[in-house]
Amino acid sequence: MADALVVKDLCKRFGGLRAVQDVSFSVRENETLALIGPNGAGKTTAFNLIMGFHRPDAGSVCAFGREMVGRRPHEVCAHGLARTFQVAKPFGGMTVLDNVMTGAFLRDRSPEAAREKAHEAIDFVGLSSRTNTAARDLTTIDQRRLEMARALATQPRLLLLDEVMAGLNPAEVDQAVALVDKLSSRGLTIVIVEHLMRAIMAVAKHIVVLDHGQKIAEGSPKEIVENPEVIRAYLGSGYAQAPAGAAS
């Protein structure tokens, strides 16, 4: 299968802080890749670099065969990359439908067609009962659903999910995991940043671990939980004994 995203030697400094240093990884089409690591490891910065919100100091981001570095976020989105934000950014005063329609307008200029696409995306994430609610009145999980629906409405091929499960209760995490699986089975390539190992084990086939801006490990979930470097930097020694699936 072809590579959907190839990140090569990506570097970004903020003053004296090296937020991302020589990070390389690639994601195959229709694969789900997880980016994990402690707070401040550079995961969100990596997202911002990929999507064009920050310009990298060096390195390249190649999506579906095209270089993304130097493009503005809206151009990257038009190329088929969509993201959610760690802190949900709904258009608070708009209804759920209007929020998602705004995303759908990228591919369909007519309000009728955009409305239809928006309804599809809202159904897909399971938010139909909230269609006419103002976005600011939604619960946390529904705001995350809205972020996903709005991103989906732009009809991406690659979806970057930034901690969509943070702050959810266990039952909601299960729903979110099911949703990510559903997106994947629809053919989307997914890059997910997440802290919750239980969720990552459930969705990701491939994991990249960042620490202090550097890639310290990469591999299958099983390889990662057994990697002593990862256990030291991130997972903690509890993981050394516990089997992969049991931790949550």
Added chain:
Amino acid sequence: MRLRGWGGIALGIGIAAMAALPLVVRNAFAVDIFIRILLFAFIGTAWNLLGGYAKQLSLGHAAFFGLGAYTSTLLQLDFGISPWIGMAAGGVVGMLASLPIGWLCFRLRGPYFAIATIATAQVLMLIFLKFRDFAWGAEGTTIPNLGNAPLMMQFEGKTPYYYIVLCLLALALAITASVERSRIGYYLVAIGEDEDAAEAIGIDVARVKRNIYMISSFLTALAGTFYTQYIYFIDPQTAFNFSVSIEAALVSIVGGIGTLWGPLIGTMLLETTSALLQSWLGNSIGGVQLTVYSLILMSVILWKPTGIMGYVSELTQRRRSRAKGS
């Protein structure tokens, strides 16, 4: 906003009433107040496209008002070109001026943007004050009175001016209504809510802001020409007056920013209040009417920041949900 059923009928009655107004009210003082209401409703509606929908709080729309006024006056007095053509030319000048101004100011967000726009209008005023050879400097100039000359946008009564500004307002409202329903309308609101999120879903934020600023500036410049023709006088202080910028924002805020009818309703309320206060309190302690006026403004902004239109939609929503509940 769809024009269906009662909404359409109300709109029809409204238009008929506005069109018939000067035929019923023949008092020149009253017609003058109507003209001022329509003029500021027009400027407010133009401002609202940028400031209301996209929440880019410009406090420098006097820049375009002044450029429109000077363009048509210079064309008329130096080249004898009719202000009708001058008005269109002024609109284009205002529109083009919005490009460098926007290029400079849109790097800033929130209050910094507002301050930067104030500065641009002030700089333009200073330019027209200092360079005397170019456009009469600080004294300004009067527009020669040609009597009844419709082709030169001069009329003997006030009624024709009323209809001109009514048409301008109708134009601005029609543009707003079509923007509101289109993709761009959604984009503007999205930008007003969160620029990063808007970019992330593929909106070219810089381009959308630039385009709406151009439309807003074009319309505001038309108002400048109209006003100069109406008062037969121009100088930098009136053309680039800060109060034009303030009024444009204020009527929209009071009426409800980001709504089609907000600026018109806001102007009707504010201008009427101000005129009434003037006639009731104007002869008592000096300046007391301005104090009362400011207090009214402060209370609206403090307690109903969504404006009158926001309050109305809140009420209808409450009634609807109550009807659903019972």
